[in-house]
Amino acid sequence: MRANSLATRLFLSATVWVVLILTVTGFALSSLYKHSVERAFDRRLNLYLRTLIAEVGSPDDQKNPEKSIPALGEPLFELPLSGWYWQIESVDPSKQDARASRSLWDATLPQLDEKIPLSPLGVRLGYVKGPEDQNLRVVERPIDLGSEGTYLVTVAGDAGEIFAETRLFDWYLGSTFVALTVVLLLTTLFQVRFGLAPLKRISNSLADIRSGKAERLEGRFPVEIAPLARETNALLDANRAIVERARTHVGNLAHALKTPLSVIINEANTRHADPFAGKILEQGAIMRNQVAHHLERARIAARLTVVATVTDIEPVLDALVRTMEKIHRDRGIVLDWEAPEGAKFRGERQDLEEMVGNLVDNACKWATHKVRIAVSVVPPQPGELNPMLKIVVDDDGRGLSATERGQAARRGQRLDESKPGSGLGLAIVVDLAGLYGGSLKLDDAPIGGLRAELTLPAVS
Template sequence: MKRPHSLATRLFVTATAWVVVILLITGIILSSVYRGATERAFDRRLNLYLRTLVAEVASPPDPAEQQQTPSLGEPLFELPLSGWYWEIAPTDGDKTEIRASRSLWDKKLPKLEDQGAELTASGVRLGYVDGPEGQHLRLVERPVDLGADGKFRISVAGDATEITEETRAFDYYLGGTFAALSIVLVLTTLFQVRFGLVPLKRLSEAISDIRSGRTERLEGNYPAELAPLAREMNALLDANRAIVERARTHVGNLAHAIKTPLSVIVNEANTTRQNGSATDPLASKVLEQADVMRDQLTHHLERARIAARVTIIGTVTDVTPALEALCRTMEKIHRGCDIELKADGDAKFRGEKQDLEEMVGNLVDNACKWAEHHVTIVVEIERMGAHDPSPKLRIVVDDDGKGLSDAERAQVARRGQRLDETKPGSGLGLSIVVDLAALYGGGLTLGQAPIGGLRAELVLPAV
């Protein structure tokens, strides 16, 4: 079973993911905006050269100078195949002479018109083309109609590598800056999540202390967001205690209300039998059923009392001192029976001491009745895996008696069932242990002891 992630982990992962996504989107937008700005600056440069050429073509000083090559003041236009070119090409059928920059050498510039580029509002065409030697060029093209002097297509192209390199350099700086910013934001988020959830962790530990019996209420100051929760939790604990106290009172009242009439019935039956025949069948039957009723009443009232007490949160019992006292008492009752206790000194039972004594006392008393000479009690704490982090208290009682078969073990666990009527008891001992263990969320299993007799294994909640 996959272990669920903690709230802090989920918050950190979610916040980090959002930081990365936001920075990535922001980086893409900024890179696109910067590339657009670089292209516009590059286009302004090309348009400046274009306007100079248009002016040269539109107003030649005299027919002799018209054939001179226009000067744009840019040395790259003089360097062959430099990536910077201009071209003036007539577009009417009467003229075929093309003037171009020296850098173009004997090549020609592509026509944006042939590539489907549309004229902009300023009357030019803009776009990327492949120039001489496979160069990637940014080209601006403008048609000019000089009337009688003819029609021309004036083109200026620049090496688009400048745009690409400028944008790439910006992307590198932007990526480095955003990477550093991401690290700072992630560390800040980690700090906020780690220390922002400290009050929740403190609240969880306080509730754990209440459940384990170390404290009775949520104490301390909590943030404004958690203070109402702490108050409601304390109010719930107070209401739980009040309900338990009322339940105990009702159980005690019920016990007195039923036991008094039952005692009257028993006394009347005894009086009738004493005044009449000692074998009066009616008096004997009344006394017999009264004993059964008293046993059942004691059993169910005890169960109700334990059920009310189990609902109290935070009761913890040290196991070793309680069992040591129990062993001394049992050795006095069952003389000749040696009881050996092997207990973990740190073992603690999450429940009340008298309930632990009643459960273990029934098991040890039963073991001493059937043992030849020796009874062993082993107490240990079991730490469960990640799927069940609550520790368990395991108490194993072995005797060296004759033991029981599988069928007999199933029978004795039922209420009122006795295998040997020669031994004293009502047959309610093991059933009481089963019921009390179940109320605490534990259980009782019977098996074969390594020393030959019966093994009773009691599992209860621990701390």
């Protein structure tokens, strides 16, 4: 799957959004849970604070402030350095009046920063470092005992409980979200692949049409894709109809032009002695060649607009060689040919027959004893999509010079008037090959004569 494919882009986009949304949601839930645990912890501290204030504010306690230590019903306040402490101390620095839970041992609790605002209940909440560097959650409240002065009542609890609860929740939350992310991404991947499968089918079907394996988009498609398939099939049908009309017009034009030309030439043939008739015959032959050439080009161009035309190479060469052997039987020309199994030409059979037939016919005319035909398939070059078909025709004749090879493909050019033909053969091959995106190259053959190398589009 290519990185720039639609499925990849959709999957990567979905992955980014899923991870982003779950990450933001995870942080939000973690923060909410931490605040919830803190509120529950603070309610517990406030309960101990109110109980402590109630005992400190009782009349008996005010008469004998040093007599006893309030009991809050929590054993952790009795256990030394347990992380749970309370402390009552006078706000007046001149009075050394302070009491504390046994758990504080000989230590004291630090006061919270006065910048922390008091709550509507008159208490201040925050975190401090306690004995043994413990993290403590602290609640403190000043109380006025009248003539006894103002005291600061503080209750602290081990904040490790908050952090432990939060870490455990974060671990469960993270594990759940990781599993959820995997499930969502797998679901997204399945949906992307399943949702884009019809487009993949259309792509494969179009490739089959282009390679000649099919003529239309077949099968049922989802309602969202069905209009695309329907319009594509309509376009293919319209294309075929246009081609058929073009072929009909070309045929009609051929008949319309050839008949008057034949009449003119026949009339001129009856007057051999007349110089004017000779000029008419000369120009008539040129016109006939021109008409034949341009009608052939029009016919070829019309055929090339047909999609999905593929021709097997082996049957064409086999039939062509048998025909040429019969035509040139009296000269004893030997024709050898070879082609890879399954080689296919991306085009119509009659065009292939015309191109290769012209080359083989020329080779047989000029050959002394032997004509060799070799076919190979060239893999796609960088920047190309499809392979190319290379058809090489060699003969052992006299060959052509570089100048003659340049002239040979010109329309109507005949290098030897003793050989039959109109001089259009190689020109037609060049035109046909060019219309298919191919080429014709003439060179010296290893067996002594001329080599004609024809390059045409193949089917992968």
